[in-house]
Amino acid sequence: MSKSILEDQTGMPLEANMASNKIIARHIFKDYRTKKKEVRALQDINIEIQDNEFVCIVGPSGCGKSTLLKILAGLDFPTAGEILLNGKTIVGPGEDRGMVFQSYTLFPWMTVEENIKFGLKLRKISAGEIQKIVDSYLKKIHLEEFRKSYPKELSGGMKQRVAIARALANSPEVLLMDEPFGALDPHTKEQMQLLLREIWEVEKPTIVFITHDIDEAIFLANKVYVMSTNPGEIAEEEGIYLPFRREVEMKDSQQFIRLRKKINRILYSDDMTAN
Amino acid sequence: MHKVFKIRGKISKKLYLLIGISSFLLIILLWTIVTGLGLVEPMFLPSPLKVTENFVETVQNGQLLNNAGISIYRIVMGFLLAVIFGVPIGILVGTFKAVEAFIRPLCEFIRYMPVPAFVPLVMVWSGIGEGAKIIIVFLGTFFQLVLMIADDAMSVPDDLLNSSYTLGAKRWTAIRKVLLPSMAPRMMETLRMTIGWAWTYLVVAELVASSSGLGYSILKAQRFFQTEAIFVGILTIGVIGLITDRLFALLIKVMFPWDERNG
Ligand SMILES: Nc1ncnc2c1ncn2[C@@H]1O[C@H](COP(=O)(O)OP(=O)(O)OP(=O)(O)O)[C@@H](O)[C@H]1O
Numbered sequence: 232m233s234k235s236i237l238e239d240q241t242g243m244p245l246e247a248n249m250a251s252n253k254i255i256a257r258h259i260f261k262d263y264r265t266k267k268k269e270v271r272a273l274q275d276i277n278i279e280i281q282d283n284e285f286v287c288i289v290g291p292s293g294c295g296k297s298t299l300l301k302i303l304a305g306l307d308f309p310t311a312g313e314i315l316l317n318g319k320t321i322v323g324p325g326e327d328r329g330m331v332f333q334s335y336t337l338f339p340w341m342t343v344e345e346n347i348k349f350g351l352k353l354r355k356i357s358a359g360e361i362q363k364i365v366d367s368y369l370k371k372i373h374l375e376e377f378r379k380s381y382p383k384e385l386s387g388g389m390k391q392r393v394a395i396a397r398a399l400a401n402s403p404e405v406l407l408m409d410e411p412f413g414a415l416d417p418h419t420k421e422q423m424q425l426l427l428r429e430i431w432e433v434e435k436p437t438i439v440f441i442t443h444d445i446d447e448a449i450f451l452a453n454k455v456y457v458m459s460t461n462p463g464e465i466a467e468e469e470g471i472y473l474p475f476r477r478e479v480e481m482k483d484s485q486q487f488i489r490l491r492k493k494i495n496r497i498l499y500s501d502d503m504t505a506n
Numbered sequence: 507m508h509k510v511f512k513i514r515g516k517i518s519k520k521l522y523l524l525i526g527i528s529s530f531l532l533i534i535l536l537w538t539i540v541t542g543l544g545l546v547e548p549m550f551l552p553s554p555l556k557v558t559e560n561f562v563e564t565v566q567n568g569q570l571l572n573n574a575g576i577s578i579y580r581i582v583m584g585f586l587l588a589v590i591f592g593v594p595i596g597i598l599v600g601t602f603k604a605v606e607a608f609i610r611p612l613c614e615f616i617r618y619m620p621v622p623a624f625v626p627l628v629m630v631w632s633g634i635g636e637g638a639k640i641i642i643v644f645l646g647t648f649f650q651l652v653l654m655i656a657d658d659a660m661s662v663p664d665d666l667l668n669s670s671y672t673l674g675a676k677r678w679t680a681i682r683k684v685l686l687p688s689m690a691p692r693m694m695e696t697l698r699m700t701i702g703w704a705w706t707y708l709v710v711a712e713l714v715a716s717s718s719g720l721g722y723s724i725l726k727a728q729r730f731f732q733t734e735a736i737f738v739g740i741l742t743i744g745v746i747g748l749i750t751d752r753l754f755a756l757l758i759k760v761m762f763p764w765d766e767r768n769g
């Protein structure tokens with residue numbers, strides 16, 4: 232991890248400086264065969280995700296975002312194409328790719344603390360070490376007082392914070408996030424974005440984050456892939472040259488507005504040509 | 507009143523209990539009036555008092571407790587057997603498609619065969635000893651149990667299992683640490699329901715092939731036109747069922763404080 236590059240305050244996109252590819256996907260196709268017809272969910276997807284990069288994938292509903300993320304997680308497999316993680320083909324799910332889902336997936340029979348411990352306890356780590364990691368994440372997500380609470384006692388935003396902590400505590404190579412804030416109200420959503428970005432600015436985990444919210448993508452990412460639908464394709468790759476330390480006010484900056492317009496145009500150009 | 511009859515409106519626990527008890531009292535009251543006024547022949551409907559007398563008498567001479575004891579023993583044995591085999595098989599059916607393909611069609615087929623029709627067959631196989639009754643209870647509950655437990659296992663959300671994989675769980679860990687605890691509350695509800703059905707099958711067996719048990723006591727009472735003893739037998743089964751159900755409910759509440767449905 233070369234710190235000097237990461238703390239570059241000019242906000243140069245990381246790929247400009249770094250050569251280490253964490254994930255490479257080449258010519259990914261995914262067809263779903265149902266009884267009536269064949270659906271092409273993904274067509275010729277090529278993406279590269281560098282170490283410590285925060286990548287967002289935006290696209291309209293049904294363009295295949297979840298499908299792509301599931302393939303990266305190893306929970307589903309492409310019809311054709313190749314995906315490499317650290318140069319090795321992905322053959323299934325594993326602890327090197329943590330995931331946060333849109334639906335709430337905390338284990339309801341475990342307390343907040345036990346949920347965060349789940350992955351750690353599957354590995355050979357001493358109890359004391361585990362507790363230290365868990366405590367540090369409880370602090371980061373501001374839920375120390377809820378360590379003994381069950382998920383049913385938490386709000387939606389709190390649940391997703393625990394889910395993020397649970398995934399990060401396992402120190403995965405990549406954190407995959409599928410519209411994790413999609414079900415939250417706008418205010419909670421903004422707080423969650425700040426928290427996530429803050430965590431990233433400190434720890435720099437590699438993140439692939441899916442959303443259909445353009446603002447969310449620009450605010451969080453260093454690089455945004457824009458997807459178009461029918462079939463699901465990467466329409467554009469957009470470097471985000473905002474300052475490293477993100478603040479909510481940036482959403483009103485000229486640069487942000489320009490990016491928002493540009494991505495909007497790419498996303499909805501199909502509609503316009505259709506009219 | 508306005509609030510009480512609001513659609514899906516809530517009422518206090520106390521009021522709920524009160525209304526619940528009042529329905530029992532109402533029935534007993536009607537029963538007392540009808541028999542007290544002599545509107546029905548005592549042979550068809552004995553008075554509550556006569557039934558109580560018979561109850562006290564059979565408790566005192568030990569017959570009732572004896573019969574209840576033997577019936578409970580048969581239920582417990584038959585049900586335990588069904589649970590010991592049915593639960594693991596059900597979990598496998600709900601977890602692996604190949605096991606499902608092997609077991610489900612068979613279970614679906616057998617569960618449509620009326621269990622009472624098996625009673626003669628079971629008697630041919632194992633006589634009228636204790637084994638026969640236990641086998642009937644087993645046959646009555648096992649196939650249903652397998653299918654219901656399979657549904658419980660299938661109700662565990664995919665994303666819960668997927669989460670565990672992305673946290674490093676392998677197949678066996680996912681089953682042990684996610685599938686089982688996740689389905690446990692539903693499974694207990696399933697057991698709570700099936701043990702109720704077990705009583706039906708036991709009484710069928712005891713009516714046909716037994717010389718002890720509550721079912722037998724009912725049959726014997728009918729032979730001697732002791733309608734009040736029939737009432738005692740049926741009511742005793744009802745009360746035991748109610749107690750079992752409440753125990754299960756309590757157990758579920760204590761075991762799964764984390765469950766969403768567990769207020
Ligand atoms: N298991 C499946 N079987 C058949 N078709 C599927 C399956 N999963 C997804 N699809 C199809 O693939 C396409 C992409 O689905 P996907 O869930 O990846 O979209 P998405 O971009 O995540 O949408 P959203 O933003 O609504 O979550 C859709 O047309 C969907 O109908």
Ligand SMILES: [Mg+2]
Binds near residue numbers: 296297298409
């Ligand atoms: Mg999706």
